[in-house]
Amino acid sequence: MYLNEHGVPSPSAYKLQKGIPVSTRGYDDPMWGARMIHSILTNPTYTGDLAQGRSRVKSYKVHEVESVPREEWVEVSGTHESIIDYETFDKVQALLQRDTRTSPKGREVHLFSGFLKCADCGRA
Numbered sequence: 001m002y003l004n005e006h007g008v009p010s011p012s013a014y015k016l017q018k019g020i021p022v023s024t025r026g027y028d029d030p031m032w033g034a035r036m037i038h039s040i041l042t043n044p045t046y047t048g049d050l051a052q053g054r055s056r057v058k059s060y061k062v063h064e065v066e067s068v069p070r071e072e073w074v075e076v077s078g079t080h081e082s083i084i085d086y087e088t089f090d091k092v093q094a095l096l097q098r099d100t101r102t103s104p105k106g107r108e109v110h111l112f113s114g115f116l117k118c119a120d121c122g123r124a
Contacts, residue, residue, distance in 0.1 A: 003032040047089050048082030
């Protein structure tokens, strides 16, 4: 992964460097992972907005966390300095919505996968 190859510290590694306590769950060298990057790319907090209520616990007896639809979030714009501008964040969200699945036998995503649609039926 590009960030790991170029020595960019992950959030956990950065906290460890600064002496901030962090749970690394037994990992000596925390690295960037796809799940962490996806979480950052889909979190509106990085645009300078406050987003609360993104998840909730079903009940005090069942400690299962469930996602909340975006319409039910509490969002306040411009609460802190942004890391990514709105235009770039919106482009990333549009790209993440593209259908880039591969065929059952294929492992490679084709160049136009998720971009081209049939003019007659509208299918990919």
